[in-house]
Amino acid sequence: MRFILIGAFLFVASPVLAADAATQEANKKTVLDFYEAGLNRKDFDAAAKFFGPHYIQHNPTAPDGIEGFKAFLGFLREKFPDSRSEIKRAFADGDYVILHVHSVRETGARGRAIVDIFRLENGKIVEHWDVVQEIPEKAANTNGMF
Numbered sequence: 075m076r077f078i079l080i081g082a083f084l085f086v087a088s089p090v091l092a093a094d095a096a097t098q099e100a101n102k103k104t105v106l107d108f109y110e111a112g113l114n115r116k117d118f119d120a121a122a123k124f125f126g127p128h129y130i131q132h133n134p135t136a137p138d139g140i141e142g143f144k145a146f147l148g149f150l151r152e153k154f155p156d157s158r159s160e161i162k163r164a165f166a167d168g169d170y171v172i173l174h175v176h177s178v179r180e181t182g183a184r185g186r187a188i189v190d191i192f193r194l195e196n197g198k199i200v201e202h203w204d205v206v207q208e209i210p211e212k213a214a215n216t217n218g219m220f
Contacts, residue, residue, distance in 0.1 A: 101171050129199065130201040
């Protein structure tokens with residue numbers, strides 16, 4: 075263990091914090107790569123390698139499990155083949171990765187603002203929550219949603 079003296083304060087330099095930061099960055103990369111493969115390319119095989127042994131889906135309109143995600147991608151390919159999601163922000167906190175996303179299902183549409191929350195175990199995605207909000211034609215302020 076290393077001690078660092080800065081002014082009148084003594085800090086402990088912890089290798090655990092560095093490992094946690096590296097794990098969080100790796101988790102974020104896993105989710106970003108999963109999102110690109112699954113939601114944008116709609117390629118189940120490419121996305122499936124990012125799943126853990128199970129996948130719990132909390133969106134009440136989406137089927138549960140890895141096969142449920144596969145069915146969702148089939149729905150997107152059939153109904154919204156040009157859909158695209160742009161990740162505006164990505165945050166990692168331990169085993170959780172949070173995305174702020176602009177999703178557009180049809181060209182020219184305003185789309186939706188989405189917050190996706192993923193939980194990982196051993197670097198693999200095992201759980202998902204989301205909150206979805208349509209982008210209105212007129213807003214009560216000029217701040218924008220992103």
